[in-house]
Amino acid sequence: DAGVIQSPRHEVTEMGQEVTLRCKPISGHDYLFWYRQTMMRGLELLIYFNNNVPIDDSGMPEDRFSAKMPNASFSTLKIQPSEPRDSAVYFCASREPGLAGYNEQFFGPGTRLTVL
Amino acid sequence: ILNVEQSPQSLHVQEGDSTNFTCSFPSSNFYALHWYRWETAKSPEALFVMTLNGDEKKKGRISATLNTKEGYSYLYIKGSQPEDSATYLCAQGAQKLVFGQGTRLTINP
Numbered sequence: 001d002a003g004v005i006q007s008p009r010h011e012v013t014e015m016g017q018e019v020t021l022r023c024k025p026i027s028g029h030d031y032l033f034w035y036r037q038t039m040m041r042g043l044e045l046l047i048y049f050n051n052n053v054p055i056d057d058s059g060m061p062e063d064r065f066s067a068k069m070p071n072a073s074f075s076t077l078k079i080q081p082s083e084p085r086d087s088a089v090y091f092c093a094s095r096e097p098g099l100a101g102y103n104e105q106f107f108g109p110g111t112r113l114t115v116l
Numbered sequence: 117i118l119n120v121e122q123s124p125q126s127l128h129v130q131e132g133d134s135t136n137f138t139c140s141f142p143s144s145n146f147y148a149l150h151w152y153r154w155e156t157a158k159s160p161e162a163l164f165v166m167t168l169n170g171d172e173k174k175k176g177r178i179s180a181t182l183n184t185k186e187g188y189s190y191l192y193i194k195g196s197q198p199e200d201s202a203t204y205l206c207a208q209g210a211q212k213l214v215f216g217q218g219t220r221l222t223i224n225p
Binding site: 045056091107 | 147158
């Protein structure tokens with residue numbers, strides 16, 4: 001199995017531009033999580049999906065952030081418009097079906113976003 | 117909101133020495149406790165998932181214990197090696213995990 005796949009691995013953009021991050025979870029996993037990692041706040045959950053349905057988006061910082069999961073093998077996290085404070089590493093993770101919390105999460109390699 | 121705390125924030129250990137560090141979490145409404153290992157420039161990888169009070173898990177030279185009544189978990193590394201250098205994260209929750217800030221471990225050769 002290829003593991004969780006994220007693209008792009010690095011993104012440099014200018015303030016005000018739209019940024020789209022992509023994630024392909026491990027086949028058969030029914031939970032998908034988007035995290036953001038910064039020095040100040042550590043690893044924080046932005047949103048998670050179960051069976052392609054958003055369950056909890058309370059971690060999404062503001063309306064500029066949106067996430068979708070149109071099918072079981074693809075999810076996007078979009079920032080529009082982007083701001084310098086959005087610069088961070090964004091991780092996608094997936095988890096196989098089973099008792100919630102009892103199964104480990106598998107993380108993708110992350111996308112390092114720099115907004116100038 | 118769960119508050120997961122880890123100590124120390126960073127640790128330098130001589131190769132061959134054993135070490136341990138702590139994850140503290142609210143003991144009420146406990147569901148599961150995860151430990152992840154995060155090497156620089158890589159992504160977090162799961163070490164253990166622990167659910168029962170008194171759980172002890174082991175993987176090679178790394179082991180962990182769990183006390184859900186008092187709200188803490190210890191991670192132990194026996195005979196540290198340079199490849200053990202990483203940040204060790206713990207996280208608590210059910211569907212939604214709350215992560216601590218991590219313990220950054222550096223093994224000096």
